[in-house]
C-alpha cells in the first residue's frame with residue numbers, strides 16, 4: 001500500500017514539473033475563455049462521462065445565485081489521483097476553477113466557477129472505519145447525511161453539523177460547529193489526526209498531512225479554508241453513537257426575553273454539561289408580519305428531559321419536534337428548514353454572552369428590515385449559539401488550530417441568515433446586511449462584549465475572518481500559503497479565487 005502511494009506521488013511529481021515549465025503568464029496571452037475551452041477539451045478526453053459542458057445533469061447547489069452561474073465545464077473526480085490530474089491540467093492552461101463540496105456557499109465563484117471549471121467532489125464519498133473504531137477516513141465529497149448514515153451502520157458517529165445536505169468539505173475546512181462540540185471541539189479539532197488525511201497541493205502533488213507530517217499544513221488546514229489545495233480525504237475521530245435528543249420548539253415573539261434569559265443560563269451556568277448543545281433564532285414571518293422564535297435542542301444521550309432544559313420546558317411553546325432520534329434523521333429535519341433554491345446571505349458576530357446583547361441584535365434586525373420586509377420570499381433570521389470552553393480548549397491541542405480563539409469563558413456566535421427570491425432585490429438585501437453588521441459591531445464594541453473572532457463559514461463576503469484569527473495566526477497562514485503555492489493558484493489573483501482569500 002505504501003509503495004503504491006509512493007508510485008503515485010512520483011508520478012504526480014513529474015506532472016507538476018511539467019506544469020512549472022509553463023511559467024509564462026498564460027492569462028496575458030490567452031483570453032480566459034480560450035484557456036478554459038482548451039482545459040475542458042483535455043479534461044473531456046481524460047474524464048469522458050464525468051465531464052459535463054452544460055447543466056446536462058442534476059447539478060444543484062443550495063443558493064440560487066450560485067445555481068445561476070455558468071461554468072465552462074464541470075468535472076467529477078473519483079480519486080485523489082483524478083484531482084491531481086485535474087489540477088495539473090487547469091494550472092497548465094491557467095484556467096480558473098472552483099471546488100464544490102456540498103455547495104452551501106453563498107456567492108458566485110465560491111463553489112461554482114464563473115466561466116471556469118467547477119470541480120464537483122460528490123463522487124468521493126468513501127467511508128472506512130479503522131479496526132479500533134476510533135477513527136474514520138471520509139472522502140471529502142460526503143454531505144453530512146451520507147456521513148452520519150454511513151457511520152450509523154457501525155453504531156458510530158462523528159463531529160458533524162446540523163443540516164443533512166451541507167458538505168463535509170467546506171464545513172470541516174472552516175471550523176465545523178457540532179452538537180458534539182462542547183465535548184470534543186469543532187470538526188477541525190477532530191481531523192487530520194493520523195496519516196491518511198490527504199490533500200492535493202497547488203502544484204498537483206499529493207501529500208499526507210498530520211501533526212507529524214507537514215505540520216505547517218496541518219495547522220493551516222484547520223481553519224484556513226480553500227487557500228492551500230484540494231482536500232480529498234479527512235481522517236476524523238469516530239465516537240460510539242447513541243440515540244440522542246434533538247429537534248426544535250417554536251415560541252411566540254412574546255417569549256423573547258425569557259428565551260434570551262434561558263439561553264444565557266444554558267451558556268453560562270450549564271456549561272458544565274457537555275452533552276448539551278443548543279441554538280435559538282429570532283426570525284421575521286411575512287405571512288403574520290410578525291416575529292417568531294425557534295429553539296434547537298440537542299442532548300448527546302437518549303434522555304427526553306435532561307436537566308439543563310428544565311427551565312426551558314416551563315415556557316409555553318407553539319410547536320415541537322423534540323424527540324429521541326438518530327442524528328441522520330435529525331439532520332433531515334434541519335435540511336427541511338433550509339431548502340435550496342432561494343438567494344441567501346450570511347453574516348456573523350462574536351461576543352461575550354449577554355442576554356441584553358442578544359436582544360439588542362434582534363432589535364437591530366427588526367429595525368433594519370422595516371423598509372424591505374415585504375420583498376418576495378424575504379426571510380431574515382438571527383441565530384445565537386454558544387461556543388463553550390471545550391471548543392476553545394480543543395482548539396489549542398495538537399499544536400493549535402488556525403482559528404486562534406482565545407477567551408476565558410464561553411462566547412456567543414451570532415449568525416444572521418437572509419433568504420429572498422428575486423435578483424432585483426440583491427442590492428437592497430446587501431445594504432440591509434451591511435447595516436446589520438455595522439450596527440451589531442458598534443453595539444458589541446460599545447458594550448465591551450465584542451470578540452474579534454468571526455466564524456469563516458458564517459461570514460459575509462466583505463467581513464474579514466482571517467484578521468479575526470489574530471495577527472500571528474494570519475501571518476503564519478500567509479507564510480504557509482506562500483511556500484506551498486509559489487504561483488498563487490489559490491489566491492485572489494490566481495485560479496481559485498472564491499470564498500475567503502489570504503492573499
Ligand SMILES: Cc1cc2nc3c(=O)[nH]c(=O)nc-3n(C[C@H](O)[C@H](O)[C@H](O)COP(=O)(O)OP(=O)(O)OC[C@H]3O[C@@H](n4cnc5c(N)ncnc54)[C@H](O)[C@@H]3O)c2cc1C
Nearest residue numbers: 099101102103104105111161162167169170171177231499
Ligand atoms: C443550511 C446551512 C446549515 C449550516 N449548518 C452548519 C452547522 O451546523 N455547523 C457549521 O459549522 N456550519 C454550518 N453551516 C455553514 C457551512 O459549514 C458552510 O456553509 C460550509 O462552507 C458549507 O460547505 P459545503 O461543502 O456544503 O459548501 P461548498 O460551497 O461546496 O464549499 C464551501 C467552500 O469550501 C471549499 N471546499 C469545499 N470542499 C473542499 C475541498 N475538498 N477542498 C478544498 N476546498 C473545498 C469550496 O471551494 C468553497 O469555497 C451551514 C450552512 C448552511 C447553508
Ligand SMILES: *[C@@H]1O[C@H](CO)[C@@H](O)[C@H](O)[C@H]1NC(C)=O
Nearest residue numbers: 025026027028029487488493
Ligand atoms: C497576468 O497578466 C494579466 C494581463 O496582463 C495581468 O492582469 C495579471 O496581473 C498577470 N498575472 C500575474 C500573476 O502576473
Ligand SMILES: *[C@@H]1O[C@H](CO)[C@@H](O)[C@H](O)[C@H]1NC(C)=O
Nearest residue numbers: 052054055056057058059060
Ligand atoms: C435528473 O433526475 C431525474 C429524477 O430523479 C431523472 O429522471 C433524470 O433522468 C435526471 N437527469 C439527468 C440528466 O441525470
Ligand SMILES: *[C@@H]1O[C@H](CO)[C@@H](O)[C@H](O)[C@H]1NC(C)=O
Nearest residue numbers: 133151152153154155156241
Ligand atoms: C449496533 O447496535 C445494535 C443494538 O445494540 C446491535 O444489534 C448491532 O449488532 C450493532 N451493530 C454493529 C455493527 O456493531
Ligand SMILES: *[C@@H]1O[C@H](CO)[C@@H](O)[C@H](O)[C@H]1NC(C)=O
Nearest residue numbers: 269270271272273274307308
Ligand atoms: C452543572 O451545574 C448545574 C447548575 O449549577 C448543577 O445543577 C448540575 O448538577 C451540574 N451538572 C454536572 C453534570 O456537574
Ligand SMILES: *[C@@H]1O[C@H](CO)[C@@H](O)[C@H](O)[C@H]1NC(C)=O
Nearest residue numbers: 252253254255288289290291
Ligand atoms: C406579534 O405577535 C405577538 C405574539 O403573538 C403579539 O402579542 C403581537 O401583538 C404581534 N404584533 C403585531 C404587530 O402583530
Ligand SMILES: *[C@@H]1O[C@H](CO)[C@@H](O)[C@H](O)[C@H]1NC(C)=O
Nearest residue numbers: 243324325326328329330332
Ligand atoms: C429515521 O427515519 C427513518 C426514515 O424516515 C425511519 O424509518 C426511522 O424509523 C427513523 N429512525 C428513528 C429512530 O426514528
Ligand SMILES: *[C@@H]1O[C@H](CO)[C@@H](O)[C@H](O)[C@H]1NC(C)=O
Nearest residue numbers: 013016017201203205483484
Ligand atoms: C510541490 O510543493 C511542495 C510543497 O511546497 C514541495 O514540497 C514539492 O517539492 C513541490 N513539487 C514540485 C514538483 O515542485
